[in-house]
Amino acid sequence: MANTARRIVVSGATGKQGGALISSLLSASSHPFEIYALTRNATSRSAVALSTKPNVFVIQGNFDNPVAVFSQVEKPWGFFSVTNPMDAKKEEAQGKAMTKAAIDAGIKHIVFTATDRGKNSDEDPTTVPHFASKFKVEKDIVEKSKQSGGTWTFLRPVAFYENLSNDFLGKGFISMWRLNGNDSKMKFVSTKDIGKVAAEAFLKADSEQYKNKAIALAGDEISLEEFGNVFKEETGQVLPETFSFVGKGLKFALHEQLGIMFNWFKTNGFGVDPAESKKAYAFLKDFRTWLRTESAWKRE
Incomplete structure (x- = not known):
């Protein structure tokens, strides 16, 4: 690859968003990128598999030491940022620290996965702590990019289909949703599809579509009853869930992470129209x- 290749640091490289981003960039007919895949464990099976791909270089590090991450890449151009939502205060602090380290290292374009926050996503952080933390990281990216002359793209997805997992957490998600009523609607998107849009945001970073733009993403809007019907039609099984008291317990025990969010789903909800996204x-x-x-449950 020519020395003029733009170098992109991809956080969450072994996850679904980061992995889909890397796959999409590699499958593009031509792309001027060297991809630096950030992982906590460079010897993991998924990291080793990434290292065998052309123009992909695995680097080890985490958001606790952002300067060390970017010190491994000479003259980086782009950064794909995905933060951990489990602790909102920590997410905000780490997100801002990564932005500073990225821009200090010379990053010119940041693609950040935030979240749709309803009809006024640009101004309303919402009462959901990990929505608000992403809002604050967005604002910080805008301010730091103005100072550095860099650009950004914000991706604002809705709930992930991947919340429907064949385990306790997946069953708990359905039970918490059911507490809002069988007719309560939710908007969803695939995390892999988010990664595909992120790839376009790097490929077309200078275009009007992506330069300093926020993009809300949704693939479907569906009620819980419809969700269950589709699941049974496709799998022949009843939608997996646990007891309602478990759903209530999860909302109570994880009030900041889950309870406030599911209440917000019922009273406010995401604002993007899936038809517009498509x-x-x-x-x-x-x-x-x-x-x-x-x-x-995918078909083989």
Whole structure:
């Protein structure tokens, strides 16, 4: 690859968003990138597999030491940032620290995965702590980019289909949703599809579509009753869930992470229209397609 290749640091490289981003960049007919895949463990099976791909270089590090991450890459151009939402205060601090380290290292374009926050996502952080932390990271990226002359793209997805997992957490998610009512609607998107949009944001970073733009993403809007019907039609099984008291217990025990969020889903909810998202990104999957192609119940 020529020495003029733009170098991109990808956080969450072994996860679904980062992995889909890398795959999409590598499958592009031509891309001027060297990809530096950030992982906590460079010797893991998934990290080793990444290292065998052309123009991909695995680097080890984490958000606790952002300067060390970027010190491994000479003259980086782009940064894909995905933060951990489990502790909102820590997420905000780490996100801001990574932004500073990235820009100090010379990063020119940041793609950050935040979240849709309803009809006024640009100004309302919401009452959900890990939505608000992403809002604050967004604002920090804008301010630091103005100072450095860099650019940014914010991706604002809705709930992930991957919350429907074939385990306790997946069952708990459905039980908490059911507390909002069988007719309560939720908007969803595939994390792999988010990664595909992120790839476009790097490939077309200087375009009007992506330069200093926030993009809300949704593949489907569906009620819990419809969700269950589609699941049974596709799998022949009843939608997996646990007892309602377990759902209530999860909302209580993890009030900051889950309780406030599910209450917000009922009273406010995401603002993006999936039909509008699909006008720009026809590949965004609806629930039925995701079940067939990506879920734990996918058809072989």
